[in-house]
Amino acid sequence: MSAVATSAPDAAWVTLNALIDDPLPVYARLRAEHGEVVWVPSVQRYFVLGFEACRFAENNPDTFAPLGGRNLVRKAIGPNMLTKGDPEHAVERSAVNRALRPKTIEQSWLPVFQENGERFLADVIEAGPGADLVQSFAIPFAAANLAAIVGIPEAGWAAVQRWSSAFIAASGNLLNDPDVWAANERANAEAEEHITDAIARVKAVPDQSMLSAMVHADLPEFLVRANTKLAIAGGVNEPQHTIVNGVWAFARHPEQRDRLIADPAGFVGAFDEVVRWLSPIQSIGRAVIAPVTLGGVSLRPGDEVMLVVGAANRDPSQFPDPHRFDAFRTRKPHLAFGGGIHLCAGTWASKGQIGRVAWPLLHERLVGLRPVDIEAARWRGFTFRGLEQLPVTWDDVRGGA
Numbered sequence: 001m002s003a004v005a006t007s008a009p010d011a012a013w014v015t016l017n018a019l020i021d022d023p024l025p026v027y028a029r030l031r032a033e034h035g036e037v038v039w040v041p042s043v044q045r046y047f048v049l050g051f052e053a054c055r056f057a058e059n060n061p062d063t064f065a066p067l068g069g070r071n072l073v074r075k076a077i078g079p080n081m082l083t084k085g086d087p088e089h090a091v092e093r094s095a096v097n098r099a100l101r102p103k104t105i106e107q108s109w110l111p112v113f114q115e116n117g118e119r120f121l122a123d124v125i126e127a128g129p130g131a132d133l134v135q136s137f138a139i140p141f142a143a144a145n146l147a148a149i150v151g152i153p154e155a156g157w158a159a160v161q162r163w164s165s166a167f168i169a170a171s172g173n174l175l176n177d178p179d180v181w182a183a184n185e186r187a188n189a190e191a192e193e194h195i196t197d198a199i200a201r202v203k204a205v206p207d208q209s210m211l212s213a214m215v216h217a218d219l220p221e222f223l224v225r226a227n228t229k230l231a232i233a234g235g236v237n238e239p240q241h242t243i244v245n246g247v248w249a250f251a252r253h254p255e256q257r258d259r260l261i262a263d264p265a266g267f268v269g270a271f272d273e274v275v276r277w278l279s280p281i282q283s284i285g286r287a288v289i290a291p292v293t294l295g296g297v298s299l300r301p302g303d304e305v306m307l308v309v310g311a312a313n314r315d316p317s318q319f320p321d322p323h324r325f326d327a328f329r330t331r332k333p334h335l336a337f338g339g340g341i342h343l344c345a346g347t348w349a350s351k352g353q354i355g356r357v358a359w360p361l362l363h364e365r366l367v368g369l370r371p372v373d374i375e376a377a378r379w380r381g382f383t384f385r386g387l388e389q390l391p392v393t394w395d396d397v398r399g400g401a
């Protein structure tokens with residue numbers, strides 16, 4: 001990017017705990033004191049904080065590739081598309097894309113999302129005011145939707161959520177905790193059993209699922225298995241966090257919420273602002289595989305970087321007044337779904353289930369929906385960031401089956 005290369009500034013003051021607790025002040029200080037690309041010893045990676053620098057890295061996979069030796073995702077679930085570059089990645093990705101196009105989401109999956117929404121909304125209503133939105137709605141709704149899209153609905157949302165958590169924990173198991181690997185092995189065994197049955201079923205009767213799309217694109221079976229597990233790993237946590245983040249953000253901005261309730265089509269546009277403002281994935285790891293100068297810093301093959309999309313999504317050069325939440329903001333590309341060849345495959349599925357179903361349904365049926373204590377919400381996480389709970393209340397229940 002920049003012509004003049006220097007050695008990177010060194011931010012020895014950054015701790016992993018500070019990033020997990022509250023990363024925004026850390027990003028702000030990093031940028032103010034060190035610039036857009038800075039070495040962070042506690043994470044052993046260069047942090048890339050600026051929007052253009054992150055976008056450059058995402059759009060140049062011949063220079064910034066998925067992580068190699070330290071790639072725990074591959075160890076956890078097998079050689080999936082997220083761990084590869086093109087052309088191998090493209091073969092797997094195009095097979096999966098068939099099941100996740102906007103038209104397929106609209107025609108095949110929105111009715112399923114709607115049915116799941118009604119089902120789990122009933123649980124929230126039964127639990128009554130004070131219900132935890134994370135446990136009673138967001139987790140089961142996201143996991144049931146994912147089970148359907150992937151092609152293993154009979155596994156049930158609770159198993160899919162358990163596997164997802166085990167895969168994510170193993171993918172981040174830098175301390176090599178043997179219990180985490182043991183749970184990952186159990187989750188693999190259980191998931192594989194369902195995948196085996198589903199492969200036989202879709203071979204006989206094709207359907208709209210991801211699994212069916214991969215099988216009928218003639219992907220080798222080990223790749224069908226690994227990519228199904230990749231979707232399980234990546235397709236529950238972030239939608240779950242986004243649902244809850246949105247409810248919190250709308251309650252925090254009641255005028256915007258009331259405009260959205262008056263015209264629920266706006267929730268789809270609000271989706272992009274929620275994931276920009278409270279990005280459920282804050283950072284994406286990459287390995288440098290060719291010499292490059294980024295943000296004035298020279299990087300060499302073997303270096304590892306953290307694309308801090310949570311910081312890039314608050315970059316004032318891309319988003320005017322970036323810390324303001326504005327559900328009606330003029331749309332500009334953000335990096336909450338990554339970018340380039342690994343841009344999230346579940347973007348449309350997420351937008352559909354949350355912007356078209358979850359938020360309109362929750363706000364239409366639970367009149368006056370809001371957190372019990374809006375100030376008490378506490379986010380955690382640096383790679384994956386979200387709320388562990390959000391007790392909610394409401395004034396009245398409207399309509400319903």
Ligand code: HEM
Pocket residue numbers: 081082083093146149230231234235236238239242275280281284285335336337338339341342343344345346347349350
């Ligand atoms: C709000 C919800 C979601 C967010 C914020 C999100 C975010 C992301 C991000 C940032 C990446 C890139 C990771 C990297 O480059 O290392 C990614 C990749 C991916 N996501 Fe999502 N995701 C979401 C939902 C989903 C869902 C519902 C599915 C499954 C239906 C899914 C499937 C995938 C897959 C398969 C990839 C790998 C794509 C590739 O390597 O080409 N995601 N996601």
